[in-house]
Amino acid sequence: MRLIPSIFRAKDRKSRRPQTGKLRRSLTTAGVLTASVGVVGAGGWYLSESGWISDRIAATNTSFMNATAGAGLQVQDVVVSGRTRANADEILAALDLERGSPILGVDVAAARARIESIGWISSAEIARRLPDVIFVRVVEREPLAIWQHDGISALVDRDGKIIQRSGLEDFSEFPLIVGQGAPREAAQLIDLLRAYPSVAAETEAAVRVSDRRWNLRLRSGIDVRLPEKNIATALDRLEEFQREHDLFDRDVIAVDLRVPDRLIVRVNPNAAIPAKAQGKDT
Numbered sequence: 001m002r003l004i005p006s007i008f009r010a011k012d013r014k015s016r017r018p019q020t021g022k023l024r025r026s027l028t029t030a031g032v033l034t035a036s037v038g039v040v041g042a043g044g045w046y047l048s049e050s051g052w053i054s055d056r057i058a059a060t061n062t063s064f065m066n067a068t069a070g071a072g073l074q075v076q077d078v079v080v081s082g083r084t085r086a087n088a089d090e091i092l093a094a095l096d097l098e099r100g101s102p103i104l105g106v107d108v109a110a111a112r113a114r115i116e117s118i119g120w121i122s123s124a125e126i127a128r129r130l131p132d133v134i135f136v137r138v139v140e141r142e143p144l145a146i147w148q149h150d151g152i153s154a155l156v157d158r159d160g161k162i163i164q165r166s167g168l169e170d171f172s173e174f175p176l177i178v179g180q181g182a183p184r185e186a187a188q189l190i191d192l193l194r195a196y197p198s199v200a201a202e203t204e205a206a207v208r209v210s211d212r213r214w215n216l217r218l219r220s221g222i223d224v225r226l227p228e229k230n231i232a233t234a235l236d237r238l239e240e241f242q243r244e245h246d247l248f249d250r251d252v253i254a255v256d257l258r259v260p261d262r263l264i265v266r267v268n269p270n271a272a273i274p275a276k277a278q279g280k281d282t
């Protein structure tokens with residue numbers, strides 16, 4: 001019976017011995033793993049910085065796209081909807097596609113941005129119609145006026161965006177606007193003039209003054225100076241005066257409508273003065 005306590009004491013002493021060999025082995029293993037992770041991380045950083053990874057991804061993507069094209073998913077036709085004035089060849093050039101190229105590889109967003117940079121195009125939608133058709137729907141800009149500034153002319157839309165700078169002879173029926181800031185403000189004035197046909201018919205150009213207000217240059221050479229605000233009220237007075245006094249047919253240089261409730265007329269100083277009627281004896 002005395003052996004039992006001695007056996008437990010012997011086990012106790014054995015369990016209390018420091019496990020230095022096992023500790024050293026653990027530390028050595030941890031060091032090797034840390035070094036391995038560091039080597040892998042450094043290698044990954046080098047491959048990324050050198051472009052190797054991106055090159056491999058690009059090569060894989062190219063191989064995949066070529067495989068889809070080989071399976072029949074390739075561009076064979078382009079359908080454009082909504083085009084009236086925009087040049088079809090210009091749209092195709094902006095798409096930058098080759099027949100037989102992988103249809104899944106078409107960068108739709110980039111192609112749309114290029115098409116929308118064309119002057120006539122307000123917006124565009126591009127869709128793939130598998131297996132082989134690229135469908136393009138465009139919305140064209142509506143021309144509003146011919147803009148002249150610093151000796152350069154351009155066709156502009158209602159938002160003041162330039163549509164084109166050449167071939168303007170085909171748009172000679174559109175109103176002429178002149179000056180800095182004119183395209184941005186022209187739509188409101190042109191829409192308003194439609195309500196005053198006698199004034200609109202005589203207007204040769206609308207001139208933006210200091211980017212604050214408008215002058216109308218009439219075909220007879222008269223300058224009509226409009227106010228900055230309440231333009232409709234001023235045009236009411238002008239049309240009424242024209243209806244009652246044939247103002248546009250008189251030898252007038254300028255009509256100033258900038259003062260509320262007043263119409264100031266500047267007459268040509270060189271205008272011939274009508275001779276007074278001679279009296280007769282009876």
